[in-house]
Amino acid sequence: QQQVKQSPQSLIVQKGGISIINCAYENTAFDYFPWYQQFPGKGPALLIAIRPDVSEKKEGRFTISFNKSAKQFSLHIMDSQPGDSATYFCAAGEAGTALIFGKGTTLSVSS
Amino acid sequence: KAGVTQTPRYLIKTRGQQVTLSCSPISGHRSVSWYQQTPGQGLQFLFEYFSETQRNKGNFPGRFSGRQFSNSRSEMNVSTLELGDSALYLCASSHRSLGQGGKLFFGSGTQLSVL
Numbered sequence: 001q002q003q004v005k006q007s008p009q010s011l012i013v014q015k016g017g018i019s020i021i022n023c024a025y026e027n028t029a030f031d032y033f034p035w036y037q038q039f040p041g042k043g044p045a046l047l048i049a050i051r052p053d054v055s056e057k058k059e060g061r062f063t064i065s066f067n068k069s070a071k072q073f074s075l076h077i078m079d080s081q082p083g084d085s086a087t088y089f090c091a092a093g094e095a096g097t098a099l100i101f102g103k104g105t106t107l108s109v110s111s
Numbered sequence: 112k113a114g115v116t117q118t119p120r121y122l123i124k125t126r127g128q129q130v131t132l133s134c135s136p137i138s139g140h141r142s143v144s145w146y147q148q149t150p151g152q153g154l155q156f157l158f159e160y161f162s163e164t165q166r167n168k169g170n171f172p173g174r175f176s177g178r179q180f181s182n183s184r185s186e187m188n189v190s191t192l193e194l195g196d197s198a199l200y201l202c203a204s205s206h207r208s209l210g211q212g213g214k215l216f217f218g219s220g221t222q223l224s225v226l
Contacts, residue, residue, distance in 0.1 A: 006153075036217075041219065042219050043115070043201050043203070043217030043218050043219050043220055044154070044201070044217050045216075045217065046214060046215065046216075089153065089154060096167075097167060098144065098156040098159060098167050098169065099156070099215070100156075101146075101153050101154040101155075102153060103151075103152065103153035104153050104154075
């Protein structure tokens with residue numbers, strides 16, 4: 001019930017392509033869905049987040065798509081660049097509790 | 112504004128020893144959370160302190176403990192170390208408590224190796 005399942009575990013995308021990472025959750029009480037980006041040797045950094053009252057949020061090349069009925073959300077990285085190569089974590093949370101993180105997706109963008 | 116500072120950056124210990132990790136949050140942040148990151152399990156929540164009080168606790172054994180000081184700096188202690196405790200320990204600070212939807216700012220972590 002508390003898990004957040006993230007896929008794929010790893011992803012290789014060509015420069016300029018679209019990277020798509022998916023997450024699924026079970027707990028319908030979750031009301032906050034952030035994505036974090038982590039570079040080697042660094043801690044995760046908040047990339048973009050969405051609340052369940054909207055189905056999509058876009059910030060630059062990064063878009064979250066949210067499907068409340070399917071209990072799924074995804075991160076799309078448009079025009080992927082080598083500098084986007086990192087590990088991405090989805091997470092979900094509700095008021096009063098800590099975030100539950102997915103196990104991460106390692107993205108490699110080849111030039 | 113300085114970010115979240117974690118010390119030390121690397122630690123090597125042997126089984127049975129204990130270890131103390133330190134975290135200095137962003138100035139003005141009163142919430143400090145600790146996470147364990149391993150390749151197989153991702154990020155797992157240990158506990159959160161807000162204004163020196165433990166507010167939330169994850170599903171870890173009592174060997175893992177923490178505290179927060181009046182200046183919001185936090186320490187995490189692991190006693191009787193086991194090989195499975197080898198991990199990257201991340202500290203995150205927030206202006207508000209997790210219960211209030213505080214945005215997390217992570218430090219670079221302490222890499223603990225237990226031999």
